[in-house]
Amino acid sequence: MSTTRIRVSRRTRALLPQNRGRARGRTLATFLILAAIAVAGNLVVPEPVQADGDSFAVLSPAVVSQATALRDKALQDDRAWDFVEGLTVEVGPRFPGTAGDRRGVEWALATLKAWGFENVRAEPVTVPKWDRGTATGRTVSPFPQPVVLAALGGSVATPKGGLEAEVLRVESMDELGALGDGGADGKIVFIDERMERTRDGRGYGAAVAKRGGGASLAAEKGAVGLLIRSAGTSTSRIAHTGGMRYREGVRKIPAAALSNIDADLLAAQMRRGKPVRFHYELTTRDLGTAESANVIAEVVGRERPDEIVILAAHLDSWDLGMGAVDDGSGCAIVAAAAKLIAELPERPRRTIRVLLTANEEFGLSGATAYGERYADAMDKHVAGVEADFGAGRVWALRSRVPDDRLPVIDDLAKLLAPLGIEPQGNRARGGADLRPLRQALVPVFDLSQDGSAYFDIHHTIEDTLDKVDPEALRQNVAAHVTLAYIVAEYDGDLGRAPE
Amino acid sequence: MSTTRIRVSRRTRALLPQNRGRARGRTLATFLILAAIAVAGNLVVPEPVQADGDSFAVLSPAVVSQATALRDKALQDDRAWDFVEGLTVEVGPRFPGTAGDRRGVEWALATLKAWGFENVRAEPVTVPKWDRGTATGRTVSPFPQPVVLAALGGSVATPKGGLEAEVLRVESMDELGALGDGGADGKIVFIDERMERTRDGRGYGAAVAKRGGGASLAAEKGAVGLLIRSAGTSTSRIAHTGGMRYREGVRKIPAAALSNIDADLLAAQMRRGKPVRFHYELTTRDLGTAESANVIAEVVGRERPDEIVILAAHLDSWDLGMGAVDDGSGCAIVAAAAKLIAELPERPRRTIRVLLTANEEFGLSGATAYGERYADAMDKHVAGVEADFGAGRVWALRSRVPDDRLPVIDDLAKLLAPLGIEPQGNRARGGADLRPLRQALVPVFDLSQDGSAYFDIHHTIEDTLDKVDPEALRQNVAAHVTLAYIVAEYDGDLGRAPE
Numbered sequence: 001m002s003t004t005r006i007r008v009s010r011r012t013r014a015l016l017p018q019n020r021g022r023a024r025g026r027t028l029a030t031f032l033i034l035a036a037i038a039v040a041g042n043l044v045v046p047e048p049v050q051a052d053g054d055s056f057a058v059l060s061p062a063v064v065s066q067a068t069a070l071r072d073k074a075l076q077d078d079r080a081w082d083f084v085e086g087l088t089v090e091v092g093p094r095f096p097g098t099a100g101d102r103r104g105v106e107w108a109l110a111t112l113k114a115w116g117f118e119n120v121r122a123e124p125v126t127v128p129k130w131d132r133g134t135a136t137g138r139t140v141s142p143f144p145q146p147v148v149l150a151a152l153g154g155s156v157a158t159p160k161g162g163l164e165a166e167v168l169r170v171e172s173m174d175e176l177g178a179l180g181d182g183g184a185d186g187k188i189v190f191i192d193e194r195m196e197r198t199r200d201g202r203g204y205g206a207a208v209a210k211r212g213g214g215a216s217l218a219a220e221k222g223a224v225g226l227l228i229r230s231a232g233t234s235t236s237r238i239a240h241t242g243g244m245r246y247r248e249g250v251r252k253i254p255a256a257a258l259s260n261i262d263a264d265l266l267a268a269q270m271r272r273g274k275p276v277r278f279h280y281e282l283t284t285r286d287l288g289t290a291e292s293a294n295v296i297a298e299v300v301g302r303e304r305p306d307e308i309v310i311l312a313a314h315l316d317s318w319d320l321g322m323g324a325v326d327d328g329s330g331c332a333i334v335a336a337a338a339k340l341i342a343e344l345p346e347r348p349r350r351t352i353r354v355l356l357t358a359n360e361e362f363g364l365s366g367a368t369a370y371g372e373r374y375a376d377a378m379d380k381h382v383a384g385v386e387a388d389f390g391a392g393r394v395w396a397l398r399s400r401v402p403d404d405r406l407p408v409i410d411d412l413a414k415l416l417a418p419l420g421i422e423p424q425g426n427r428a429r430g431g432a433d434l435r436p437l438r439q440a441l442v443p444v445f446d447l448s449q450d451g452s453a454y455f456d457i458h459h460t461i462e463d464t465l466d467k468v469d470p471e472a473l474r475q476n477v478a479a480h481v482t483l484a485y486i487v488a489e490y491d492g493d494l495g496r497a498p499e
Numbered sequence: 500m501s502t503t504r505i506r507v508s509r510r511t512r513a514l515l516p517q518n519r520g521r522a523r524g525r526t527l528a529t530f531l532i533l534a535a536i537a538v539a540g541n542l543v544v545p546e547p548v549q550a551d552g553d554s555f556a557v558l559s560p561a562v563v564s565q566a567t568a569l570r571d572k573a574l575q576d577d578r579a580w581d582f583v584e585g586l587t588v589e590v591g592p593r594f595p596g597t598a599g600d601r602r603g604v605e606w607a608l609a610t611l612k613a614w615g616f617e618n619v620r621a622e623p624v625t626v627p628k629w630d631r632g633t634a635t636g637r638t639v640s641p642f643p644q645p646v647v648l649a650a651l652g653g654s655v656a657t658p659k660g661g662l663e664a665e666v667l668r669v670e671s672m673d674e675l676g677a678l679g680d681g682g683a684d685g686k687i688v689f690i691d692e693r694m695e696r697t698r699d700g701r702g703y704g705a706a707v708a709k710r711g712g713g714a715s716l717a718a719e720k721g722a723v724g725l726l727i728r729s730a731g732t733s734t735s736r737i738a739h740t741g742g743m744r745y746r747e748g749v750r751k752i753p754a755a756a757l758s759n760i761d762a763d764l765l766a767a768q769m770r771r772g773k774p775v776r777f778h779y780e781l782t783t784r785d786l787g788t789a790e791s792a793n794v795i796a797e798v799v800g801r802e803r804p805d806e807i808v809i810l811a812a813h814l815d816s817w818d819l820g821m822g823a824v825d826d827g828s829g830c831a832i833v834a835a836a837a838k839l840i841a842e843l844p845e846r847p848r849r850t851i852r853v854l855l856t857a858n859e860e861f862g863l864s865g866a867t868a869y870g871e872r873y874a875d876a877m878d879k880h881v882a883g884v885e886a887d888f889g890a891g892r893v894w895a896l897r898s899r900v901p902d903d904r905l906p907v908i909d910d911l912a913k914l915l916a917p918l919g920i921e922p923q924g925n926r927a928r929g930g931a932d933l934r935p936l937r938q939a940l941v942p943v944f945d946l947s948q949d950g951s952a953y954f955d956i957h958h959t960i961e962d963t964l965d966k967v968d969p970e971a972l973r974q975n976v977a978a979h980v981t982l983a984y985i986v987a988e989y990d991g992d993l994g995r996a997p998e
Contacts, residue, residue: 089767237737237820237961261963265587461647462735462736462760464736
């Protein structure tokens with residue numbers, strides 16, 4: 001294992017670090033120490049990738065070697081698994097404002113302290129509090145039978161004893177919108193739109209549109225209730241919840257999601273041609289607000305400690321499952337990546353800040369609070385990446401940096417390529433929790449996870465530990481630690497992101 | 500298409516039919532009519548199987564040809580699908596004594612009449628009535644979180660407000676039985692035994708033992724409640740219900756099944772080493788008895804109408820799912836098989852009786868009632884087969900006939916071989932609903948279905964139409980119609996089964 005195998009391009013020098021000699025001097029020592037650690041821990045450390053000749057345009061050999069070593073060590077490290085297993089078994093659901101949410105914050109604080117991070121703290125966040133209560137539903141006539149459904153997050157309750165009406169089926173928001181005034185008078189609108197299974201999750205856009213806005217659109221057409229086919233691809237008999245909102249000034253009607261199987265049932269009953277009546281009861285309650293917290297842990301930078309690289313995920317989860325995938329895995333990935341960096345003999349230049357936000361799911365309270373608290377420090381936030389798309393393998397890298405910094409991204413992409421990650425351009429959107437960073441034009445990155453199976457369990461009772469693949473989790477940590485190390489150590493700067 | 504391609508063994512004649520000439524005379528006409536029907540219906544009728552030279556020991560060429568044609572027509576026929584789709588969409592759950600049970604009986608009567616069967620009738624059966632109510636459970640300490648569970652069928656309720664105690668985990672009935680007196684005093688016993696996935700369902704024996712008898716054994720050891728890992732192989736977060744019973748004179752404790760995922764959770768919490776307390780509430784109710792019915796439909800035999808071939812399945816289902824697989828598919832298979840025979844230009848010698856029993860799931864009431872009602876006619880029951888192992892493809896044939904009738908079975912096996920069905924000896928057990936026939940030594944058959952996936956959804960909310968594969972259903976009908984036709988038409992007799 002030697003850094004001499006990695007050769008650096010002699011072509012592009014504009015953004016090269018100023019102190020390569022020093023970095024180079026550290027490299028061999030770093031590797032010897034890592035090798036010693038690996039031997040002591042009985043780990044098999046894979047050979048660092050053989051970079052092809054003069055392929056690194058910007059990064060110094062020392063940085064490349066260190067990033068490579070971190071990446072490869074991550075592929076042997078199961079602490080992300082330990083994190084998500086612990087969070088899932090010892091806490092489970094962490095719905096904003098609940099006791100589980102509070103226990104999640106305590107658990108994360110205790111764990112991150114035990115892992116040896118610096119500046120571990122909880123920063124208070126006020127979150128909305130909503131209780132799902134119970135949800136029951138059934139077809140009434142002509143073919144009565146019970147169905148599986150779940151209230152959408154934020155829905156009002158039905159009248160006590162439930163709500164019964166004839167079902168009006170539409171296949172899309174467009175079809176609903178095209179109804180004339182009163183076109184759904186007195187009806188329960190059923191939006192029977194099926195979500196597409198894709199690797200990149202692009203089917204979720206339409207799914208969110210009906211889930212978030214279906215109730216108000218249906219109410220405008222006269223409907224008394226809303227049912228949607230679950231915004232998810234599950235083939236199990238489980239319903240997908242998720243946030244919805246009422247438009248100002250529009251009558252609020254109770255909104256629920258049917259499992260895909262029960263949506264099939266309702267559609268099949270309606271194909272018989274007779275009016276189908278449906279009954280459901282939701283006992284949801286709006287309970288105002290409650291206190292939660294963003295949890296923060298840091299690896300303080302050696303040279304520019306005030307410059308912050310954000311590794312974000314959200315600590316809260318929906319109430320139905322255990323939040324193992326969404327987003328326990330994301331928390332585990334970023335915590336484990338930061339932990340690997342904390343264990344280096346020398347810290348990177350900048351501070352790595354692990355940010356586990358409160359209430360992403362039900363209104364982005366934590367991200368908003370973070371943005372307000374750190375508004376004046378946004379110019380010191382140099383980059384952000386968020387893990388919040390499950391536990392599938394990372395397959396794509398997207399950046400959002402000025403064009404003249406793209407050589408850095410090219411180098412990063414080369415380091416990620418052995419993980420099966422391909423560069424996908426410079427239009428990264430960042431995760432929902434990175435919104436304050438995006439708005440401040442902080443460079444953001446997407447390490448896009450394979451979402452093919454994500455929407456089978458997203459926002460359901462099946463968001464459980466068994467859905468997490470330890471190997472895919474390690475690959476995620478490898479990708480995140482590589483990216484985090486590069487942006488924290490790189491001694492140029494990434495500038496501000498294009499709008 | 501011609502019968503001349505099928506040659507008959509000249510070796511074994513002991514059991515040969517007496518009227519082969521007559522049967523042979525009918526064969527060409529039958530085929531021409533079938534071909535005309537097929538052409539009219541735009542069906543592609545596959546070539547009958549080319550039997551190898553002198554391979555049929557007993558059956559006449561006419562019978563072989565007709566059975567072959569029926570078998571191959573079944574592979575093109577979707578009426579079994581129509582049946583199970585209708586039963587599932589228009590009725591759904593048919594738990595004994597419920598309104599769904601009554602609607603199932605009405606639906607089956609109407610459908611079987613519409614299909615043109617003779618002697619369609621409901622024969623009253625008194626069934627036990629038990630209501631599941633609601634089931635909620637949670638770990639209390641040290642790691643509180645909700646779990647998914649289901650009451651076992653017949654369980655008593657917990658005290659109002661629920662039952663809380665420390666959990667005592669054992670891995671088998673044997674381990675529970677080995678506890679000393681008072682070894683489970685005041686505890687909730689958790690039998691954490693995992694069911695094995697197999698094609699032939701052999702893992703179900705141990706599963707049923709803990710489900711059926713675990714509560715009384717735990718109570719004898721002092722337990723206040725019973726939890727079992729679901730008697731099923733599901734990897735979804737769903738609990739498998741199923742019948743349990745209390746032993747006479749033993750204190751009755753409430754019994755529930757955890758989903759496999761929640762069993763994993765509880766086990767993982769217990770591995771932390773601290774006492775785990777658990778709370779659950781079951782609001783089950785014993786409601787005495789109710790009226791249901793066996794549904795019967797016949798294809799009356801042309802020569803020996805008093806001799807009965809039973810094609811059985813059970814019409815009832817558990818309450819949680821839609822009873823699509825267990826046993827809507829079985830009902831569909833036997834009904835469709837009988838329908839194909841009813842459409843022949845000439846009926847077989849004996850009467851085919853489709854028997855859709857009441858309450859198989861919760862005490863075999865229908866089978867018992869049938870046995871009592873027809874006790875004096877058991878000597879006229881010549882054979883029985885039951886479809887009650889889901890909707891997977893048939894892979895094995897077992898018979899239970901006197902040894903000197905095995906040449907008939909060999910011939911039958913040859914007819915089934917092209918369906919991928921292998922002979923598996925003469926120790927058929929018959930299904931649960933064939934118990935009265937077995938006790939009367941009526942020859943029974945097993946057409947063993949592939950159960951690899953059956954216990955993923957068995958007795959759960961996921962027993963739904965999407966789990967039924969139309970192609971596998973057709974293969975099942977082909978197997979059943981072949982067997983039914985042979986035993987109804989064969990002009991020897993099968994005698995009485997060995998004990």
